[in-house]
Amino acid sequence: MxxxxxxxxxxxxxxxxxxxxxxxxxxxxxxxxxxxxxxxxxxxxxxxxxxxxxxxxxxxxxxxxxxxxxxxxxTSTKVNKAVVENYVAQLRNAMAIDAADDIELLKMAIKMPDALKTEREExxxxxxxxxxxxxxxxxxxxxxxxTDEAKSLEDDFKLRITNIEVALEEVKKLDGERIENVKERLQKALTELKVEIDENRFEQELIYYLEKLDINEEKVRLGNHLIYFLEQLDTADSNGKKLGFIVQEIGREVNTMGSKANFAVMQKIVIQMKDELEKIKEQILNVL
Incomplete structure (x- = not known):
């Protein structure tokens, strides 16, 4: 917890x-x-x-x-009687006044250095x-x-992770459509150029291009990171640093997926993932 x-x-x-x-x-x-x-x-x-x-x-x-x-x-602070009496006597002599004004002299003497002493408490x-x-x-x-403060954090983390999992499922469903969309755009571009092409060479180049856009590894790793985050969230110990590292890995996979998407609909979903992830990052800094 x-x-x-x-x-x-x-x-x-x-x-x-x-x-x-x-x-x-x-x-x-x-x-x-x-x-x-x-x-x-x-x-x-x-x-x-x-x-x-x-x-x-x-x-x-x-x-x-x-x-x-x-x-x-x-109280541990006491009047240093001998010092105060000495001050009063000196003030009386210096000012040439009689004992009737000792109250005023006392007020002055009590403000002088060492008039009060504080006994050190052991x-x-x-x-x-x-x-x-x-x-x-x-x-x-x-x-x-x-612990009580963390309960609301934990509920929020689970909600955000669930939202990312839902978005990931949407990405998986769109992946096939994305590949077909890429093929169609390439074929259309070549048709508009009105040049003859070698079909075998085209297929080879297309395979090479699609391999660069392949996000299967990112989808698998992202799914594993989400599961691992929830597992660590439910452990007996609180390890905010470890959760922070997992969040970094989640962010890496989401960013790679976004850069490879090349498909507007999928990129919108990736942006939603990033938004949920940023909310987790803000809160994870407060986890022990």
Whole structure:
């Protein structure tokens, strides 16, 4: 079963002093393009997170984020009391004002360098274990999103392939008429020239010319490629690159068939095939 590369997963963890939100977003990309954003005290776990994301999501432009919101009254940022008192004293002396204006001085001092200090938060392994579990939940959610997103893609692919198969059957029916049409046009052209021709030589040249216009191999290969595409679409794994290669082969056979057709009715059908194929190409870029 195929998966789309477009997806979104989210999980929220409520801890005693904080709320941790984990988000994973994914868009289509030829390879794995992974970006992670997390607080500095979780950075030592970044490599493990990247490996987990890569093994589960495989391909796509992936943005992974951990947002932390403090919910308790305790904060890691504190007033550096000694530094602020020193600033206030210096400002009072510099400005020669009394203690009655200390509030204004305090407002100025708190904006000075080192007036506030932030204590570095250390990684809590028990806390990370809970976060890691919620990362798994977010991964399950984005994979489910990708699978659901791919269902509409799969239905569209099957419709387009069916349309090409129907067109191929029409081409097969027209092939005999096409050959007769080519013979008649050549014979008519020679008749209009009003010259005597060697019938044996004419037959030889005609056979050579018709061999160049023969599309039997293209019809067989195109039919096989269409079957193979549907088989790969129904496999357990999602392999967008492989499906893309098959689409390229389908396009090659359709193009060759069009260049050899030399018959207006058949060329119109080939154009319909190309139109269906272009719609597949647009969507196949989003398949994992």
């Amino acid at each position: 195929i998966q789309s590369m477009t997806g979104y997963g989210k999980s929220v963890l409520h801890l005693p002093s904080k709320k941790v939100t984990i988000e994973i977003k994914s868009l289509n990309s030829k390879n794995l393009d992974l970006n992670t954003r997390m607080p500095s005290y979780y950075k030592e776990k970044e490599l493990a997170v990247r490996k987990k994301l890569a093994s589960n999501l495989v391909r796509g432009k992936i943005d992974f984020s951990i947002y932390v919101e403090t919910t308790a009254e305790v 990684l809590d392994e028990n806390e990370w274990t809970q976060i890691d579990t919620h990362i798994d939940e977010a991964l399950k959610e984005i994979i489910a999103y990708r």
